[in-house]
Amino acid sequence: MAKAKIEKMICDNPSISQMDEVVHTLYFNVLKHDSSIKQEQRAWLKQRNFACTTPFYCEKAFADRINQLIDRQHIGQHDLTEGMTLPDINSLDELSLAGMTREVVKEKYRPWPRKPLLTVNGYLSRPQAAVVNDELFIYYIANVNKVATLFEYSPATGKTFAITNDSLRIATSVSYFIEEGKLHFFSIQDGSINSKTITEHQYLLGTELAPGVLNVFRHYDEERYVEYRPSGDEMALSHDRGKLAITANAMNNDRFQIVSKEGPYFAKAQQVTDLAAAKKLNSIVIYDVETNQSEIVSDNAFASGWYINSLAWSFDDQSVFFDNSGNWACIWEYDLASKQLHKIVPEHSASSPFSFHYQGNDYILYEDSIQGETYADLKGQLMLAVRPK
Known part of the structure; x- marks a missing residue:
């Protein structure tokens, strides 16, 4: 009877009723990453029943609980850095260790603490991240039964969800992208050269809901081809579309003007860049x-004949990340303001950096691999690194 009286007080008082909804939402947010909150919540409900003798004391009980749950929610979400460690130079493989011997590299070595998030059989590629209602989600491509x-x-729950499957196959030759809370990806329906189609999903x-279909068009429609085709790992447009980063190797490739949506920017960059000087330095051009x-x-670090790949802008467009030898590379960061080049991941098996900001920290996702005795033993690792403070 007493419980029914308290519930009536909550329902009849708009302020307390609204606070009750906030407690409910915060509780389930914390529950996603900390099941111990169940016992704590049961204990608080008993305390609430004793406290709610008047609307004033009832409001105070709810206000205190809201503050407690906010603290618990943020503690859990800040836990991304737990378990991160700096690279151990002595444990590097022979190739990665050899990359640390040059003095110019030692001077630029600024390692980020990191940790593996998950490991899959086979290759793992193209990691990206997005924040939805203060919760972080990470996306990647991996092989499942050769698909x-x-x-x-x-990361909060440790749960993975397959967005595509054997009947809906992602076109790995085409980049997926995230925009305004939605992930866009493409599938290719096999057929003759003239009947092949691209479907945008x-x-x-x-949400873990089935993807919807946005567009269907012919594979060889050149006009649409520019819209969906990735520009490649050798060119990246900043998020604000104010700057274009291009590898010096790609500056002489006129095809980028035709087959990429960044083509107009690329054409202008070619006009104002000393192409011979860019090729000689074998570095990066910022337009x-x-x-x-x-x-x-x-930078004299480029003198060792790098092949720069996987260009990616930081979330704030203030620096460019890249790996320097395709799939067998360490990861570097170039800061535009200071014009400083730093090696932040020493393993030559690291590649495809993706930058994001979450709960006050700068992070990069990247892919790594664990080599086995045979190709079938290869494992892909999704890695997370945080900028040192």
């Missing part, structure tokens, strides 16, 4: 759209 599959992974982040000027990144 490339796009996954969603929640859309998945609502964090500024607003000023119509380009900068060739000059």
Whole structure:
């Protein structure tokens, strides 16, 4: 009877009723990453029943609980850095250790603490991240029974969800992208050269719902081809579309003007860049759209004949990440303001950096691999690194 009286007080008082809904939402947010909250919540409900003798004391009980749950929610979400350690140089493989011997590299070595998030059989590729209602979701492609599959992974719960499957196969030759809470990806329906089609799908982040179909068009429709085809790992447009990063190796490739949506920016960059100097330095060109000027990144570290790949902008467009030898590379960061180049991941098996900001920290996702005795023993690792403070 007393419980019914308290519930009536909550329902009849708009302020307390609203606070009750907030407690409910916060509780289930914490429950996603900490099951011990169940026992704590039961204990609080008993305390609430004793406290709610008047609306004033009832409001105070709810306000205190809301503050407690907010603290618990943020503690759990900040836990991304738990277990991160700096690389141990002595445990590097022979190839990675050899990459640390040059003095110019030692001077630029600024390692980020890191940890593996998950390991899969076979290759893992193209990691990306997005935040939905303050919860982080990570996306990647991995092989499942020899079928490339796009996954969603929640670090808070440790759960993975296969967005695509054997009947809906992602086209690995085409980039997927995240925009306004939705993930866009593409599938290719086999057929003759003239009948092949591309289908664009859309998945609502964090929902585990079946993807919907947005567009269907012919594979060899050149106009649409530009819209969906990735520009490749050798060119990346900043998030604000104000700067274009291009490898010096790609600067002389006129095909980028035709087959990529960044083509107009690329064409202008070619016009204002000393292409011979860029090729000689074998580094990166940064083209500024607003000023119509380009900068060739000059650093003596490039003198060792790198092949730069996997260009990616930081979340704030203030730096560029890349690996320097395709799939067998360490990961570097170039800061545009300071013009400093730093090696942040020493393993030569690391590649495909993706930058994001979450709960006050700068992170990168990247892929790594564990080699076995045979190809079948190869395992892919999804890695997470945080900028040192």
